[in-house]
Amino acid sequence: MSTCKTLLRVCSKQRQPSFAPLTQCRHESSTRRHKKLLALPEAPSYTSNRPEPTLIFNPPSSAPSVYHTPLKFLPKEDKRRNLYTAALHQQTTSSLRQRTSPIAAAGTPLHTSSHLPPRPSNQLPAPVRAPYEKKYHLTDKEIGEIKRLRTSDPYKWTRVKLAEKFGCSQFFVGMVVQARQKAATVEKEHAAMRKKWGERRREAKEDRVRRKEMWGRDA
Numbered sequence: 001m002s003t004c005k006t007l008l009r010v011c012s013k014q015r016q017p018s019f020a021p022l023t024q025c026r027h028e029s030s031t032r033r034h035k036k037l038l039a040l041p042e043a044p045s046y047t048s049n050r051p052e053p054t055l056i057f058n059p060p061s062s063a064p065s066v067y068h069t070p071l072k073f074l075p076k077e078d079k080r081r082n083l084y085t086a087a088l089h090q091q092t093t094s095s096l097r098q099r100t101s102p103i104a105a106a107g108t109p110l111h112t113s114s115h116l117p118p119r120p121s122n123q124l125p126a127p128v129r130a131p132y133e134k135k136y137h138l139t140d141k142e143i144g145e146i147k148r149l150r151t152s153d154p155y156k157w158t159r160v161k162l163a164e165k166f167g168c169s170q171f172f173v174g175m176v177v178q179a180r181q182k183a184a185t186v187e188k189e190h191a192a193m194r195k196k197w198g199e200r201r202r203e204a205k206e207d208r209v210r211r212k213e214m215w216g217r218d219a
Contacts, residue, residue: 135167142166147177154179 057073074080138146146166149157150173159170166173194202 138166138168143176146173150177150179154182 057070069080071081071084146162150162159173162168162173163170194205197205
């Protein structure tokens, strides 16, 4: 009986759960710390030693370049003025080189004065690949050899290997001979892979094919 009374006393002293929302208390220490972080000293470049108004040039932090400083802030004897003038001349030359004659435009009268672009000079950028000349060195015997190798084993003698062996382009090899059996086999493999596609991927492929067909209609 005494045990039951003790349990009743303990249960009666438990706190009832509160459904009020929890609020965050902000103390003075946290507020003062945040205000102290915001109180930053002024940058030296923004402060002036003279009481009268003055102009302050403070560019953003970036890689140093001679073209960032305006001519207004450069002395007359500064060498950077020559660099700036050379860069401006190069930009003007490149823009004139890309400019076309007004006679080339449709509807331009013949009496209009034209401005022909200057001839290319050494200031042109370097070519993407080394210049080359087209070669027409293959004889009928070599073309027959290309056909024989490609027909005998199209998996070994691919267009890349034949082009390297005979010193021609892959496009020329494709014009000379076509491996129809290999193309049919590859098409079957691609068709088997397309069967595993989901609905979204299949619809995206169909939309891409339709867009390609509409390219010629818009022209």
